[in-house]
Amino acid sequence: MTQIAGYRAPFPGTQPPHLHPTYFSSIKRAPTKPQIRIPYTLSEVTGPTFKAEIVQPKAYDLTRQHRGEPIGERIIVSGRVLDENSRPVPNTLVEIWQANAAGRYHHEVDQHNAPLDPNFSGCGHTMTDSEGRYRFVTIRPGEYPWRNHYNAWRPKHIHFSLFGPAVATRLVTQMYFPGDSLLPFDPIFNCTADEKARNRLISVFDWENTIPDEALAYRFDLILRGREATPMEE
């Protein structure tokens, strides 16, 4: 019998629970019965892989996907994708999506009274290089109100979706910006109990990657599974 090497479980409190009542939408959607722990089989330690050819060349630069330039402040967001042993995760797909500079998503269900930007759809993707690095050019997203509770506002954030080497490493999360005044009030950010784990979702200002006269930069490293794993936030 072949023994399948799995993945370490996260430390308690470093990942959010399914039910987090202050995040209103979780109340009717979080399963109520205990999930069934299963051993890793070949099905869970394999997962989708993608050929480099599927990556659209302009997809890493969200400011150049349309005829004109989007309104807002250009920023660079880059970092590395690492596994639980701090080894780079090469050639893995990274997808992002975000609101525009006014805090509006280019999506029919977003009815927030803020302008759409015809030059910004807010979606990008890229593949990590052989050392697990990725880089996006985008604009700083705006905060926006949502209906979770009275006067609720989401902090500025960018959604990230990663595959990693296996179904077991799939991660969908959100990146925040340092010093955002809304972070202490955001039920989604605060659903991860462990403060250190939560703070791994805040990017760091990245002086080295700024481009003079062009763009400021933020660094956001993602760790798939293990002790230093990035908490999930869909």
Add this chain to the structure above:
Amino acid sequence: MQWLVRDNLVGEGVSGERVTIQGRVLDGDGAPVADAVVEIWQANAHGKYAHPEDTQNKPLEPGFTGYGRVGTNREGGFRFTTIKPGPVPGPDGKEQAPHLLVSLLMRGLLRRLVTRIYFSNEQRNARDYILNLVEPERRGTLIAQAVDGHPGLLEWNVHLQGEHETVFFDLGL
């Protein structure tokens, strides 16, 4: 996430029994979840995953990667076309019954949910290691049922809560 939508997993020259699986994602009130993403991962008809960790001596098929992604519509509905996978090895050294892995992403779920789709009229289900970890009365939530009068069409619904709550698996996430 729209650019990577794949509701037909079957490329050219792919072998196996073609199936279309449709269903709805419903919340605790039975209301449709219109913003869910359903992701599929599965082996090909020979029971081989298109992945380097699968070292079984079975053929790969270039037209089949085993990955699918579909979104739900206003009624919470989704639908995708694929092939019934072959059996892959299980933790007890025996083959697992044919199954698809499903990840569910949606607003309100901070972590994705992981479940499986098995097939009805499949004798191997009775011996499947993972299905046998589930209480018998809940196993049905994991089995796609044939739709009468529509050969090749199967129905599988997701109930996030309630009496028929779907079985979700803990991968130690």
